[in-house]
Amino acid sequence: MDGTLERGGLAACPACVALPNVGDVAGGAAEKELLISLPEIHCAACIIGVERVLAAQPGVASARVNLTLKRATVEAEEAVQPGALVAALGAAGFKAQELDAGLLSSTEADKAGRDLLMRLAVAGFAMMNVMLLSVAVWSGAEGATRDLFHWISAAIAFPAVGFAARPFFASASVALKAGRLNMDVPITLAILLALGISLYETIHSGAHAYFDAALSLTFFLLAGRYLDFRTRAVARSAAEELAALEVPRAVRIVDGAEETVAVGELAVGDMVVVRPGGRMPVDGVIVEGASELDRALLTGETRPVVAAPGQQVSAGEVNLTGPLTLRVTAAGKDSSLHRMADLVAVAESAKNKYTSLADRAAGLYAPGVHILSALAGIGWYLGTMDARVALNIAAAVLIITCPCALGLAVPAVVTAASGKLFRKGLLIKDGTALERLSEVTHVIFDKTGTLTMGTPEPMNLCDIPERKKRLALSLAMGSAHPLAVALTGALRGEGVLPLPVEGLREVPGYGTEARCKGRVVRLGRAEWVGAEAGDETATWLSVAGEAPVAFTFADALRPGAAEAVAALKAAGCEVELLSGDAPSAVARFAAALGIDSYQAGVLPAEKAALVEALQAGGAKVLMVGDGLNDTAALAAAHASVSPATALDAARVASDIVLLGESVAPVAEAVTTARKAVKRIRENFQIATAYNVVAVPLAVAGMATPLVAALAMSASSITVSLNALRLR
Amino acid sequence: MEILVYLIPISLILGGIGLGAFWWAVRSRQFDDPEGDSQRILSDEWDDHPRP
Numbered sequence: 103m104d105g106t107l108e109r110g111g112l113a114a115c116p117a118c119v120a121l122p123n124v125g126d127v128a129g130g131a132a133e134k135e136l137l138i139s140l141p142e143i144h145c146a147a148c149i150i151g152v153e154r155v156l157a158a159q160p161g162v163a164s165a166r167v168n169l170t171l172k173r174a175t176v177e178a179e180e181a182v183q184p185g186a187l188v189a190a191l192g193a194a195g196f197k198a199q200e201l202d203a204g205l206l207s208s209t210e211a212d213k214a215g216r217d218l219l220m221r222l223a224v225a226g227f228a229m230m231n232v233m234l235l236s237v238a239v240w241s242g243a244e245g246a247t248r249d250l251f252h253w254i255s256a257a258i259a260f261p262a263v264g265f266a267a268r269p270f271f272a273s274a275s276v277a278l279k280a281g282r283l284n285m286d287v288p289i290t291l292a293i294l295l296a297l298g299i300s301l302y303e304t305i306h307s308g309a310h311a312y313f314d315a316a317l318s319l320t321f322f323l324l325a326g327r328y329l330d331f332r333t334r335a336v337a338r339s340a341a342e343e344l345a346a347l348e349v350p351r352a353v354r355i356v357d358g359a360e361e362t363v364a365v366g367e368l369a370v371g372d373m374v375v376v377r378p379g380g381r382m383p384v385d386g387v388i389v390e391g392a393s394e395l396d397r398a399l400l401t402g403e404t405r406p407v408v409a410a411p412g413q414q415v416s417a418g419e420v421n422l423t424g425p426l427t428l429r430v431t432a433a434g435k436d437s438s439l440h441r442m443a444d445l446v447a448v449a450e451s452a453k454n455k456y457t458s459l460a461d462r463a464a465g466l467y468a469p470g471v472h473i474l475s476a477l478a479g480i481g482w483y484l485g486t487m488d489a490r491v492a493l494n495i496a497a498a499v500l501i502i503t504c505p506c507a508l509g510l511a512v513p514a515v516v517t518a519a520s521g522k523l524f525r526k527g528l529l530i531k532d533g534t535a536l537e538r539l540s541e542v543t544h545v546i547f548d549k550t551g552t553l554t555m556g557t558p559e560p561m562n563l564c565d566i567p568e569r570k571k572r573l574a575l576s577l578a579m580g581s582a583h584p585l586a587v588a589l590t591g592a593l594r595g596e597g598v599l600p601l602p603v604e605g606l607r608e609v610p611g612y613g614t615e616a617r618c619k620g621r622v623v624r625l626g627r628a629e630w631v632g633a634e635a636g637d638e639t640a641t642w643l644s645v646a647g648e649a650p651v652a653f654t655f656a657d658a659l660r661p662g663a664a665e666a667v668a669a670l671k672a673a674g675c676e677v678e679l680l681s682g683d684a685p686s687a688v689a690r691f692a693a694a695l696g697i698d699s700y701q702a703g704v705l706p707a708e709k710a711a712l713v714e715a716l717q718a719g720g721a722k723v724l725m726v727g728d729g730l731n732d733t734a735a736l737a738a739a740h741a742s743v744s745p746a747t748a749l750d751a752a753r754v755a756s757d758i759v760l761l762g763e764s765v766a767p768v769a770e771a772v773t774t775a776r777k778a779v780k781r782i783r784e785n786f787q788i789a790t791a792y793n794v795v796a797v798p799l800a801v802a803g804m805a806t807p808l809v810a811a812l813a814m815s816a817s818s819i820t821v822s823l824n825a826l827r828l829r
Numbered sequence: 830m831e832i833l834v835y836l837i838p839i840s841l842i843l844g845g846i847g848l849g850a851f852w853w854a855v856r857s858r859q860f861d862d863p864e865g866d867s868q869r870i871l872s873d874e875w876d877d878h879p880r881p
Contacts, residue, residue, distance in 0.1 A: 145868055147866060149865060150872050150874060167865060169868055170861070170863055170864045170865060216856070223848060223851050223855075227845075231844050235837075247833075327854060
């Protein structure tokens with residue numbers, strides 16, 4: 103941005119305009135658009151700060167922050183690397199992450215949203231003008247004036263309905279072609295009948311025309327459609343953004359040289375390097391290197407596993423200490439990660455059988471309305487032998503029963519509820535998720551990564567002598583192993599100072615080693631320092647000639663875990679803990695959180711089977727989990743929640759994503775969902791009550807256009823206000 | 830009642846102008862970042878030299 107301003111300043115000298123701008127020539131290379139996620143920006147100062155930092159980077163043409171999406175769009179030269187921009191923002195104190203632009207298909211959604219908004223605006227504009235003219239008619243315009251007003255109304259209403267109501271016409275024609283009835287069929291019929299009858303009446307200078315009813319029907323229903331669209335769009339774009347945060351790349355070795363490629367390009371037999379801290383991109387066999395693997399996401403066990411040449415590794419495992427070279431045995435669709443995702447797809451199709459309250463209501467409603475209006479028409483024809491009166495009555499019945507309130511009831515409540523939950527850090531991915539969540543009776547938690555942070559914390563520091571602590575700190579500082587990092591942080595926090603050591607080196611897969619006053623000191627695996635491995639996660643410190651000392655670790659609890667369990671119990675849910683981890687760790691956590699029933703060492707398939715067994719017994723299960731070992735259970739459960747840090751497959755399988763660190767909002771989600779479903783039911787009751795009053799009026803032939811307009815607006819506004827009570 | 834000959838077209842034209850303005854605002858992406866726009870107004874930087 104600054105660049106453009108300067109260029110503009112230069113051009114103030116008239117002669118400069120004719121000269122080719124040096125900057126333009128150099129920047130003539132193709133420009134690309136980069137997307138950067140900025141999860142923590144929240145104010146005007148952040149916007150300006152981020153834009154200033156980005157604009158100051160070489161090669162950046164312009165940068166614009168979108169605070170609503172918490173995202174920056176940067177136009178830059180082809181050579182600019184997103185990593186450099188992220189680093190510059192990090193240095194300026196803004197947390198930033200690269201986004202994979204290929205995975206964000208927001209333009210499609212933008213177009214659909216703008217399209218709906220325009221139709222809504224046109225319907226609103228036409229409705230207001232026609233209402234204005236109708237008020238004159240209702241208040242007593244007669245003869246030629248009334249006919250003139252009706253003709254003007256018709257001139258406005260026909261093109262406006264033709265444009266604004268097209269989504270309903272399209273959906274109704276699709277349903278009719280397939281031989282089904284949906285909500286849009288009575289809507290379309292009511293709109294078309296209202297327009298046709300009104301035109302007929304206008305030509306024959308009749309007293310009643312329903313142009314305003316046709317338009318306000320379109321307007322209110324479009325409002326419901328638009329709300330529905332907004333909720334889905336927000337959820338979808340946030341879910342896409344989560345997926346786009348992980349740019350899947352791998353380092354491949356070709357003829358001894360390393361190159362970075364997309365994971366999709368890897369083939370069986372390729373050699374891939376995985377650095378410490380990296381996630382395995384594919385299934386493979388270790389060819390070279392020694393390290394430790396974190397399998398928590400796959401199996402739920404927190405203790406690292408030794409990795410040596412010849413060993414099989416699965417996609418999704420994290421390499422901890424040393425670099426590993428793998429030979430790819432299964433890539434892309436064949437990898438274990440993908441096979442698990444296929445399992446999820448199967449389980450999801452079972453979940454799709456759930457019909458929402460709105461669909462069930464529509465199934466009863468659409469045929470009922472048609473039968474009622476046909477009966478009214480036939481009855482009046484038999485009574486008066488006047489086809490014009492009979493058709494008028496039939497149209498009035500259809501218009502008055504038309505589901506303004508029903509069309510608004512569910513979207514308004516779901517929008518209000520998901521907006522409320524979004525502010526608490528919960529993302530509802532599916533419209534029916536709230537309804538399913540409200541029925542939950544059992545809550546099953548996974549331990550590692552869900553109730554715990556997945557990061558260890560030292561437990562027994564107070565039992566260890568000061569000198570050993572100082573030695574351990576000097577050794578731990580030399581390693582990036584998660585246990586060492588946790589130990590360094592905890593010891594630093596206690597104010598422990600490191601002892602001077604010599605020749606510090608890391609032995610990948612084992613630990614760190616150094617010399618202190620001529621004696622060898624080691625920090626690492628039990629077998630390596632000559633100790634007996636125990637049941638708990640631990641790292642051992644040995645000083646030559648002294649007995650080894652163990653530093654035991656436990657996973658840190660996620661904030662809000664205890665609150666969530668207590669609140670769920672208060673809400674009347676049974677809470678259970680299922681974990682793939684060792685029994686002692688699981689038992690300790692269950693006790694700390696107040697969970698009475700727990701199972702340890704559960705295999706992924708067993709988790710899903712347990713969930714299915716519970717549901718077969720009539721329970722409705724809410725599964726909360728994050729790992730690959732939970733995905734099948736997440737998909738099988740009635741409703742499911744996963745944290746944003748979960749593996750992609752788990753997030754895809756779950757209905758709700760937890761955006762923050764705390765799990766406390768899970769309990770809130772259940773109570774809010776129950777409230778939301780209560781509001782939806784109330785709205786249906788309001789709509790029914792209004793029909794009970796209005797339909798007899800219409801059948802009796804007393805529904806004048808004024809009565810229809812009043813009744814329709816009143817019911818729509820009531821259900822919207824009722825939905826707003828949720829906020 | 831001759832006044833209607835003026836009043837009705839005027840009301841339609843005014844409404845039409847409003848609709849056109851809304852259409853233009855939607856098309857020029859002014860509803861893309863409502864939160865950011867409400868914050869940007871607080872910045873001192875752009876009051877005198879609005880950015881493109």
